[in-house]
Amino acid sequence: MTVIKIDKTEFASGLEKLKGSNKLFSPAKKGKDFEFAKLDAGEVPDLEGCRNTGMSPKSLIYPQSETMFEYTTEEADPDANLMKDVEKDYAPRVVVGLRPCDAYSFKLVQRNFESPEYRDPYWADSYEATAFISIACSQPYSTCFCTTAGCGPFHEEGSDIILAEDGDGYIAKAVTEKGEKLLADAGWATTAEGGEDKFASLKKAAEEKVTSSIDISKVRDMAILDLYEADFWEKEAFACINCGTCTFVCPTCWCFDIQDENKGKEGVRMRNWDSCMFPLFTVHGTGHNPRDQKYMRLRQRYMHKLKYYVDKYEDDVLCTGCGRCIRMCPVNIDIRRICDKMNSYVKA
Amino acid sequence: MLEYTNKIQEIAKKILSEGKVDMVIGFRKGTIPMMSEPCFVTDADGVGELSFDSNCGSNLANYIMDRKEKIGIVAKGCDSRNIVNHIIENKIKREQLYIIGIPCRGMVDRHAVGAALGGEILEAVENADSLVVKGVDGEATYSLVDMLQDNCKTCTHRNPVIVDEMVADKVEEQQDTNPYEDVKKIEALSPEEKTAYFDELLSPCIRCYACRNACPLCYCPTCFVDESRPQWLGKSQDITDVKTFHFLRAYHCSGRCTECGACENACPMGIKVRQLTKKLNMDCLETWGWEAGLTVDARPALDQYNLNDPEEFIK
Numbered sequence A: 001m002t003v004i005k006i007d008k009t010e011f012a013s014g015l016e017k018l019k020g021s022n023k024l025f026s027p028a029k030k031g032k033d034f035e036f037a038k039l040d041a042g043e044v045p046d047l048e049g050c051r052n053t054g055m056s057p058k059s060l061i062y063p064q065s066e067t068m069f070e071y072t073t074e075e076a077d078p079d080a081n082l083m084k085d086v087e088k089d090y091a092p093r094v095v096v097g098l099r100p101c102d103a104y105s106f107k108l109v110q111r112n113f114e115s116p117e118y119r120d121p122y123w124a125d126s127y128e129a130t131a132f133i134s135i136a137c138s139q140p141y142s143t144c145f146c147t148t149a150g151c152g153p154f155h156e157e158g159s160d161i162i163l164a165e166d167g168d169g170y171i172a173k174a175v176t177e178k179g180e181k182l183l184a185d186a187g188w189a190t191t192a193e194g195g196e197d198k199f200a201s202l203k204k205a206a207e208e209k210v211t212s213s214i215d216i217s218k219v220r221d222m223a224i225l226d227l228y229e230a231d232f233w234e235k236e237a238f239a240c241i242n243c244g245t246c247t248f249v250c251p252t253c254w255c256f257d258i259q260d261e262n263k264g265k266e267g268v269r270m271r272n273w274d275s276c277m278f279p280l281f282t283v284h285g286t287g288h289n290p291r292d293q294k295y296m297r298l299r300q301r302y303m304h305k306l307k308y309y310v311d312k313y314e315d316d317v318l319c320t321g322c323g324r325c326i327r328m329c330p331v332n333i334d335i336r337r338i339c340d341k342m343n344s345y346v347k348a
Numbered sequence B: 001m002l003e004y005t006n007k008i009q010e011i012a013k014k015i016l017s018e019g020k021v022d023m024v025i026g027f028r029k030g031t032i033p034m035m036s037e038p039c040f041v042t043d044a045d046g047v048g049e050l051s052f053d054s055n056c057g058s059n060l061a062n063y064i065m066d067r068k069e070k071i072g073i074v075a076k077g078c079d080s081r082n083i084v085n086h087i088i089e090n091k092i093k094r095e096q097l098y099i100i101g102i103p104c105r106g107m108v109d110r111h112a113v114g115a116a117l118g119g120e121i122l123e124a125v126e127n128a129d130s131l132v133v134k135g136v137d138g139e140a141t142y143s144l145v146d147m148l149q150d151n152c153k154t155c156t157h158r159n160p161v162i163v164d165e166m167v168a169d170k171v172e173e174q175q176d177t178n179p180y181e182d183v184k185k186i187e188a189l190s191p192e193e194k195t196a197y198f199d200e201l202l203s204p205c206i207r208c209y210a211c212r213n214a215c216p217l218c219y220c221p222t223c224f225v226d227e228s229r230p231q232w233l234g235k236s237q238d239i240t241d242v243k244t245f246h247f248l249r250a251y252h253c254s255g256r257c258t259e260c261g262a263c264e265n266a267c268p269m270g271i272k273v274r275q276l277t278k279k280l281n282m283d284c285l286e287t288w289g290w291e292a293g294l295t296v297d298a299r300p301a302l303d304q305y306n307l308n309d310p311e312e313f314i315k
């Protein structure tokens, strides 16, 4: 794949070219954090200023609230009581400046939304319409543990182009065909002498800066029920207030709830993010709640990410190690600590 | 306040080994700088886990509702006022509690420290009056007083109001702190400006309800936002629904809110949710001279009727 060097001026002018036929999104300072926002003509993203965004980019593909259908109950209308598709905008989009772990997160989530059996049209169409230009991390947070969560600060899978800061510009590596095309469309063409080597050495330096880790080596071989019935869940869940923040900020939490909302005779059917941390998540129509204790809900989140998913797909964890849940949890529930409890658990 | 840790452990050990309580609820040191985690200890040998510093902003009264055990609980001034609320509202019995009182000098706002430092806090060392913080680009020293949570800056009830054993002598209470200055400013706005102000304040809300869940007052088995028959409000990011949640929750807290700041401390988006509850606290104070949670011997403002209640507001 092509590896080139782009200086900052070329970078800015290339983005302008891309804006001609794409909508661009990138991190922008909003309140106390950076969040993804549309990049208008003339705007250049502040890629160095943002170590990572507060919220993950998942809402760009999978909005927190998304209308799927609209309907009317007006009997005089020939379409009365029919669910009709709403118009969607799947025009080409480019996300610039997301971190490699976030680009990779979409690959994990894809297993849920686009499997051999099912295809969620909203997620899949939106994902297909989007290209990702990620920026490798030269300064990971102390809470980043990506290198033990299946990716890393220079991870390529999920990105179409990956940029690495290099002096007055970026080394850019096209990872996919989509990425090659973007390079051409942006007019970024300078070849970099020894670019591949430079990229590899930056990568090595960055990986050494990731100091935090998780280990599921023993979890893999544990019996699900033993872990499920382990004695530490109640103690570890004590502080949790079931706010769901960890799931909302997480790039790999994908659950939603479907709701109809009407005003008079007009209505829409929409889906909204939901969270396994909410008591309402599992309440049955009868009022019975199979996860009526908070430790059960906390256990669900971590068992899903660190055990069920791992077993089901015979793969890594359903987590990219972005560390957002650690940084954002109001009461300091730490996935690394929970993972450690799980991995060191010995059945009495 | 660092010296409190030893004393808390000592008291916890005593009451656990004497069988006075079944568990002690307190804080343990966090896994990241400037964080601590509410925790419980049931074994006298395990009290070493308990710690206390200026990062214990969660309100522990949130963890005792409807519990059946005998509980030792570490309580700052505000926590103790919420314990009083719970006793009045029958969420716990006084006899079940052994209250370990913290004379509090205020909790530090980690978001403010992060903002002042301009980035991630890699290490924080707390001294008697100062905080030495290490970030990516170097070190900075802040005076604790300058970095307090908004509610702590204006708090006038730092000493617990109900207590079984104090960990240290009382601290001096702050006087004339003028807590409602910002509320008065909002009150002076025109209706259009107020709408714009609240839209702006609440638009970053992701409706995680951390503010509600961190709050000891919000213990309804089913919150009105979760009701489906009837469904009082929609579940999307529609600003009307977002505002309805916040306004209604605030009303449910009137005459009960102790300004503990747990809501703001918990909000992942950094929203100043107390802008709403403060207005109602101010009204309770100005109308009935009422401040929540100061005594178990009086009914809360909205819970009683007095012949001499002012009635100018009835038009």
Ligand code: SF4
Residues within 6 Å of the ligand: A239, A240, A241, A242, A243, A244, A245, A246, A247, A277, A328, A329, A330, A331, A332, A333
């Ligand atoms: S783990 Fe933390 S962020 Fe997640 S629901 Fe519990 S309190 Fe909220």
Ligand code: SF4
Residues within 6 Å of the ligand: A246, A249, A250, A251, A252, A253, A305, A318, A319, A320, A321, A322, A323, A324, A325, A326, A335
């Ligand atoms: S579980 Fe936590 S660390 Fe893992 S991807 Fe989600 S937010 Fe990031």
Ligand code: SF4
Residues within 6 Å of the ligand: B204, B205, B206, B207, B208, B209, B210, B211, B212, B266, B267, B268, B269, B270, B271, B273
């Ligand atoms: S904690 Fe913050 S984001 Fe969550 S519901 Fe409350 S105000 Fe909204």
